[in-house]
Amino acid sequence: MEQIKKYNLNHLRELEAESIYVLREVAAQFENPALLFSGGKDSIILVHLSVKAFWPARIPFPLVHIDTGHNFEETIAFRDKLTEEIGAQLIVGSVQESIDEGKAVEETGYNASRNLLQTTTLLDTIEKYKFDAAIGGGRRDEEKARAKERFFSHRDEFGQWDPKNQRPELWNIFNGKKNMGENFRVFPISNWTEMDVWQYIYMENIDIPNLYYTHVREVFKRDGVWLANAPFMTRKPSEKVEKLRVRCRTIGDISCTGLTESTADSLEEIIQEIAATRITERGGRADDKR
Amino acid sequence: MQEEEFSSKAYLDMELLRFTTAGSVDDGKSTLIGRLLYDSKSIFEDQLEAVKRASIKKGNETVDLSLLTDGLRAEREQGITIDVAYRYFATPKRKFIIADTPGHVQYTRNMVTGASTANAAIILIDARNGVTEQTHRHTFIASLLMIPHIVVCVNKMDLVDYTEEAYEEIKNNFSDFAAKLAVKDVRFVPISALNGDNVVEKSKKMLWYHGGTLRYILENIHIGSDHNHIDGRFPVQYVVRPQRDEFHDFRGYAGRVAGGVFRVGERVKILPSGFTSKVKSIISYTKELKEAFPPMSVIITLEDDIDISRGDMIVKENNGPKIGQDIDIMMCWMSEKPMMLNGKYAIKHTTADARCLIKDVKYKVDVNTLKKVTDDKSIGLNEIARVSLRTTKPLFYDSYRQNRKTGAIILIDEATNTTVGAGMIV
Numbered sequence: 001m002e003q004i005k006k007y008n009l010n011h012l013r014e015l016e017a018e019s020i021y022v023l024r025e026v027a028a029q030f031e032n033p034a035l036l037f038s039g040g041k042d043s044i045i046l047v048h049l050s051v052k053a054f055w056p057a058r059i060p061f062p063l064v065h066i067d068t069g070h071n072f073e074e075t076i077a078f079r080d081k082l083t084e085e086i087g088a089q090l091i092v093g094s095v096q097e098s099i100d101e102g103k104a105v106e107e108t109g110y111n112a113s114r115n116l117l118q119t120t121t122l123l124d125t126i127e128k129y130k131f132d133a134a135i136g137g138g139r140r141d142e143e144k145a146r147a148k149e150r151f152f153s154h155r156d157e158f159g160q161w162d163p164k165n166q167r168p169e170l171w172n173i174f175n176g177k178k179n180m181g182e183n184f185r186v187f188p189i190s191n192w193t194e195m196d197v198w199q200y201i202y203m204e205n206i207d208i209p210n211l212y213y214t215h216v217r218e219v220f221k222r223d224g225v226w227l228a229n230a231p232f233m234t235r236k237p238s239e240k241v242e243k244l245r246v247r248c249r250t251i252g253d254i255s256c257t258g259l260t261e262s263t264a265d266s267l268e269e270i271i272q273e274i275a276a277t278r279i280t281e282r283g284g285r286a287d288d289k290r
Numbered sequence: 291m292q293e294e295e296f297s298s299k300a301y302l303d304m305e306l307l308r309f310t311t312a313g314s315v316d317d318g319k320s321t322l323i324g325r326l327l328y329d330s331k332s333i334f335e336d337q338l339e340a341v342k343r344a345s346i347k348k349g350n351e352t353v354d355l356s357l358l359t360d361g362l363r364a365e366r367e368q369g370i371t372i373d374v375a376y377r378y379f380a381t382p383k384r385k386f387i388i389a390d391t392p393g394h395v396q397y398t399r400n401m402v403t404g405a406s407t408a409n410a411a412i413i414l415i416d417a418r419n420g421v422t423e424q425t426h427r428h429t430f431i432a433s434l435l436m437i438p439h440i441v442v443c444v445n446k447m448d449l450v451d452y453t454e455e456a457y458e459e460i461k462n463n464f465s466d467f468a469a470k471l472a473v474k475d476v477r478f479v480p481i482s483a484l485n486g487d488n489v490v491e492k493s494k495k496m497l498w499y500h501g502g503t504l505r506y507i508l509e510n511i512h513i514g515s516d517h518n519h520i521d522g523r524f525p526v527q528y529v530v531r532p533q534r535d536e537f538h539d540f541r542g543y544a545g546r547v548a549g550g551v552f553r554v555g556e557r558v559k560i561l562p563s564g565f566t567s568k569v570k571s572i573i574s575y576t577k578e579l580k581e582a583f584p585p586m587s588v589i590i591t592l593e594d595d596i597d598i599s600r601g602d603m604i605v606k607e608n609n610g611p612k613i614g615q616d617i618d619i620m621m622c623w624m625s626e627k628p629m630m631l632n633g634k635y636a637i638k639h640t641t642a643d644a645r646c647l648i649k650d651v652k653y654k655v656d657v658n659t660l661k662k663v664t665d666d667k668s669i670g671l672n673e674i675a676r677v678s679l680r681t682t683k684p685l686f687y688d689s690y691r692q693n694r695k696t697g698a699i700i701l702i703d704e705a706t707n708t709t710v711g712a713g714m715i716v
Contacts (some may be wrong), residue, residue, distance in 0.1 A: 006514075007517075007519055007551065007583045008305065008514050009304035009306075009585070009586065010303055010305065010306075011305055011384070011385040011584075012302045014306045014585060015306070016587075017546060017585050017586050017587040018585070018587075020587040021527070021546045021587050023528050024528045024544050024545075024587070025527065027528055028527060028528045028600055030642070032580050049561065051575075052575040053575075053587070054530060054544075055573075055575050055576065056530070056532045056534070056536075056537040056540055056542075057530045057531065057532035057533070057534075057537075058532070058533075058534070140376045140378070141378045143379075147375040147376055147377060147390075148373045148374065148376070166373075167708050167709040168374075168399060168400075168403045168624050168709050168712070169403065169404075169709075170403055170406040170407075170698065170709070170712045171406045171407060171694065171695065171698045172407075172546070172695070173638050173639075173640075173698065173699075173700050175638065175700065175702055175707070175708075175709045177636065177702060178356065178707055179706040190376070191376070191378075191387055193378045193380070195383075196378065196385070212510055217686070237665070270607060
């Protein structure tokens with residue numbers, strides 16, 4: 001299904017080579033990196049790329065999951081199976097703990113989400129384990145604000161992004177030098193689009209959670225987006241629960257993961273659906289609409 | 291959206307083209323990018339809705355495509371450094387990465403950054419103004435960074451009545467100027483980004499133009515020869531030593547091929563030690579490959595047990611790079627803090643780290659007139675100069691002209707750790 005023209009890589013192989021290069025730079029330039037794993041497709045391909053980058057050695061960094069406690073069950077099961085398969089260490093940072101310790105305050109109201117609280121837990125986890133680089137699955141095509149993000153994104157000693165201290169990135173030379181207490185976010189799949197991610201999953205036959213395929217679920221509609229009917233979701237009286245065939249286009253905290261009506265039950269069908277869709281990936285993210 | 295064209299299998303065989311667009315808002319750069327994205331159906335409904343709302347807010351009657359990418363004004367207000375923005379679109383033939391950079395002289399460093407990874411540069415010329423200082427600057431930077439392909443878009447043809455004469459005059463002027471620079475492949479296309487003429491759709495107003503549309507050109511530029519396939523260069527990035535029983539004796543050298551084609555069984559030399567060996571295997575995950583070429587990321591194993599670490603380079607036995615501590619570079623200064631003559635900086639070159647001393651400024655280039663200035667050795671932000679360096683240890687390098695990977699360096703301020711200079715080895 002894939003042909004290598006003489007000394008020419010197709011675009012997916014070129015993107016893969018770039019991402020593997022970045023992952024190896026992280027391993028070489030940092031002392032204590034970690035891979036942020038959310039259970040979504042982008043972090044799943046990050047893990048896949050990491051396995052490829054270092055094989056036959058195991059990946060030289062742990063997976064870190066910032067757990068909001070409001071997950072799809074399938075996400076946790078998938079996470080545990082994957083970490084066991086690749087023999088990686090899993091570290092879980094708990095948003096519930098941050099709330100219990102008074103470091104974060106639970107949002108209230110109908111649109112309450114723990115998505116924003118994740119930042120506190122993430123920064124605490126980075127500090128606790130003294131990670132100097134956190135690898136994430138952010139892509140520049142996700143939204144306008146990310147279009148200028150670096151591969152190596154510098155954070156000051158407060159974990160903050162300072163636009164004045166972002167370094168120009170030339171050729172494939174990455175500058176990971178830093179002072180004590182500072183760290184980096186690294187985005188190896190910066191140049192991938194949503195379509196590239198799906199095509200790569202298809203090409204490499206990567207296992208993904210069943211949530212991405214069509215399934216029947218209890219859902220209700222809010223602000224034009226279908227949300228899952230879960231125990232900790234507070235519905236307004238007007239929001240009626242329906243049973244529909246849906247799938248996730250992105251997976252995150254359950255409170256803000258929009259579901260798409262879909263009958264796609266294979267990767268080919270998902271790809272067709274994405275090629276035909278006229279709404280961006282984040283159009284279904286409830287947290288963007290607030 | 292043409293679904294059949296995006297069938298899963300066709301998409302797997304696409305090539306990737308990275309191009310840079312230099313120009314200012316006044317040249318219609320944002321409109322052009324907006325038009326490319328819009329006419330390639332890479333704009334989603336929710337994005338378009340947002341642009342429509344913004345256009346109405348601004349009092350426009352039609353949808354202003356430049357708003358799709360334009361964050362420039364907002365950035366000015368917020369005082370954030372204006373920067374390179376990366377944008378993506380795909381046609382059934384190719385996937386494109388646009389490095390979108392503002393074009394004024396004070397943003398030279400952004401243009402250099404965007405140009406460093408580009409296969410092609412789009413140079414926008416306003417048909418009413420013709421070739422200007424800004425055109426000179428953009429073309430000079432494209433040639434300095436050795437962007438292999440240049441596409442000159444003569445824009446706003448609607449404002450010169452779509453006349454062939456206006457286009458031809460600009461084409462001739464540009465060609466005269468470009469003859470003085472190291473640009474190999476230059477193409478021209480008359481367009482109106484505002485009306486969509488010759489961007490994606492062929493213009494009905496310029497029947498005298500027989501060439502392809504901009505999108506056609508971008509889809510068909512031959513990029514197969516953009517990498518150096520002759521001089522074998524493999525900078526060792528990371529040494530893979532698995533701590534597991536079944537791979538106990540495994541020692542692999544991970545890296546990205548920077549030049550040439552490496553084949554199993556071939557004799558290679560390791561720098562700096564000078565030891566020679568043979569390529570035992572080339573590994574990409576669980577697959578064993580026969581050969582590796584740029585820009586592949588692979589692991590190479592050797593027949594002999596040699597001490598090799600990050601920053602070393604595996605090269606062909608009879609075709610090595612230059613080795614030395616005294617190098618001359620063309621440098622673009624990227625920091626608000628001026629360059630210190632006789633100052634010391636950290637230097638990064640391929641996977642190697644060293645320190646260096648800035649020994650001399652030979653001349654600096656006025657980026658507008660391209661004249662050499664020899665009596666001023668002070669180098670500030672956005673200035674380009676020929677500089678001599680002395681490094682603390684030998685670098686294994688080629689001239690930038692021969693290899694954009696092994697001929698490039700960055701300088702880092704050791705106090706702040708920020709990247710302050712980008713250099714192309716002469």
